[in-house]
Amino acid sequence: MTRAFIDFLAQSPSAFHAAETVAARLQAEGFSLDDDAHAPGGHLVVRDGAVVAWWVPEHARPRFRVVGSHTDSPGLMAKPDPDVVREGFRQVAVEVYGGPILASWFDRDLTFAGRVVTADRTEHLVNTGPVARVPNLAIHLYRGDMPEIDRQVHTQPILGVDRPLLELAAESAGIAADDIVAHELITADAQRGEVIGDVLAAGRLDNLTSVWASMEAMLAAKDDAEDILVLAAFNHEEVGSASTAGAGGPLLERVLNRVAAEFGEPAEIIADSIQVSADAAHAVHPNYPGKHDPTHHPLLNKGPVLKVNANQRYASNAATETEWILACRAAGVPHQTFVGNNAVPCGSTIGPISSTRLGLPTVDVGVPLLSMHSARELCGLEDMDYFVRALAAFYAGAR
Known part of the structure; x- marks a missing residue:
C-alpha cells in the first residue's frame, strides 16, 4: 500500500494530474466517463482539476455516502507572462498560491506541473521535471536571523537552463511553445516520497x-x-473553494440531484445522506506542544482524526461524529480527535462549504500530519492503512 501511495503522489504533481490519475484508475476498474449517468455501476466526471465519481449498486437504497476531499496544494503558481531575466539568471515570475510555508520552498528541486491550453482548445498535462530552484541568500551576506521573506521579490525561482518556462512546458506536452495560449502551472517538489x-x-x-x-x-x-x-475531490480548497471546480461550485450538487431524481425528491434524499469531509489534520508538534489543545493531542500512527470546532470551522456534529466513530469501530481502527487551542486560529475545510450548499450532514476527519503546508510534509504509514479501512467501513454503512 505504501509503494502504491508514493506512486500516486509522483503521478499527481498538480490538481489536474491528481484528478486525471484518479479517473484513469477508476476507468481501469470499470467506471465510465459520463456526467449524466444513474444506471447501476460506476460513473465519473472530471472538470478543471476536480473529479466526482459515483457507484450505483444494482438495488441501491436512495441514500448517498459521500467522501469529499481536495486535489490542490499550496505552492508557487507561474504568472501569465512568466519569463524573467535578472542578473544573468532566467527566472519564473510566480504568484503565491494558498498558504505555503514559504521557507520550505527554498533550495528544493522544483518541477512545474499543471495544464496548458492550445489554440484548438485542447488541454495538455505538463510536468517539466526538476528544472527550477528558489535559492536562499548565503548566510555570509546577512547577520542575525534570516531576513523576512518578501513574497514578491524573494520567491521567484531560477531555472537551471537558459530556456523560458513555456518552452520547457511545451516540450513536456509534446507541442510547440507558440501553440500555448494559456497555462496553469504550479511548483511541486520533484523528490519522490521517502519512507x-x-x-x-x-x-x-x-x-x-x-x-x-x-x-x-x-x-x-x-x-x-x-x-x-x-x-x-475538488480543486481550489486552498484558496477558498469559490470556483466551478471547488466545493462552493455546482459540480457535486449536479451529480447528486441527477442521480437522486431517479429515486425521489433530491432535497429529501440528500438531507438523509451523509458526507465525510476528508482533509489533513494537525498532529501535535513535539517542539510546539503549546500550540495545541492540552487535552487533545493527535499523534502519528495512532489512527485517523475526527476534527471538531464549536464555531463551525469544521462541519462535525454529534450525530455525524457518531457515524464516523462507529465506522472506525467496525473497521477495527483507532481514532483520535482534534480540537483547536482557543488562543490559536483554526483552519477550515470543504466540509462547512459543501454541507451548507447542499444541506448534506457532514463530519470532518483526516490523517494527522506534521509540517502541514510545507513543500514536504510527514504522515504515519499505519495511518494511511487505517484511513482506507475506516473510509471503506463508512462507505459500506458499517455500524
Whole structure:
C-alpha cells in the first residue's frame, strides 16, 4: 500500500494530474466517463482539476455516502507572462498560491506541473521535471536571523537552463511553445516520497492522503454497497473553494440531484445522506506542544482524526461524529480527535462549504500530519492503512 501511495503522489504533481490519475484508475476498474449517468455501476466526471465519481449498486437504497476531499496544494503558481531575466539568471515570475510555508520552498528541486491550453482548445498535462530552484541568500551576506521573506521579490525561482518556462512546458506536452495560449502551472517538489522509519516524507500530503484513501476505499467497498457511493475531490480548497471546480461550485450538487431524481425528491434524499469531509489534520508538534489543545493531542500512527470546532470551522456534529466513530469501530481502527487551542486560529475545510450548499450532514476527519503546508510534509504509514479501512467501513454503512 505504501509503494502504491508514493506512486500516486509522483503521478499527481498538480490538481489536474491528481484528478486525471484518479479517473484513469477508476476507468481501469470499470467506471465510465459520463456526467449524466444513474444506471447501476460506476460513473465519473472530471472538470478543471476536480473529479466526482459515483457507484450505483444494482438495488441501491436512495441514500448517498459521500467522501469529499481536495486535489490542490499550496505552492508557487507561474504568472501569465512568466519569463524573467535578472542578473544573468532566467527566472519564473510566480504568484503565491494558498498558504505555503514559504521557507520550505527554498533550495528544493522544483518541477512545474499543471495544464496548458492550445489554440484548438485542447488541454495538455505538463510536468517539466526538476528544472527550477528558489535559492536562499548565503548566510555570509546577512547577520542575525534570516531576513523576512518578501513574497514578491524573494520567491521567484531560477531555472537551471537558459530556456523560458513555456518552452520547457511545451516540450513536456509534446507541442510547440507558440501553440500555448494559456497555462496553469504550479511548483511541486520533484523528490519522490521517502519512507523514514514508520513515517512518510512527501509533498502534497495535504490533501492527496484523502484523495487516494477515498479512491481505494470506494473500490474496496463498492461490490457490497447498498447506498450510492460518491467520491468528490475538488480543486481550489486552498484558496477558498469559490470556483466551478471547488466545493462552493455546482459540480457535486449536479451529480447528486441527477442521480437522486431517479429515486425521489433530491432535497429529501440528500438531507438523509451523509458526507465525510476528508482533509489533513494537525498532529501535535513535539517542539510546539503549546500550540495545541492540552487535552487533545493527535499523534502519528495512532489512527485517523475526527476534527471538531464549536464555531463551525469544521462541519462535525454529534450525530455525524457518531457515524464516523462507529465506522472506525467496525473497521477495527483507532481514532483520535482534534480540537483547536482557543488562543490559536483554526483552519477550515470543504466540509462547512459543501454541507451548507447542499444541506448534506457532514463530519470532518483526516490523517494527522506534521509540517502541514510545507513543500514536504510527514504522515504515519499505519495511518494511511487505517484511513482506507475506516473510509471503506463508512462507505459500506458499517455500524
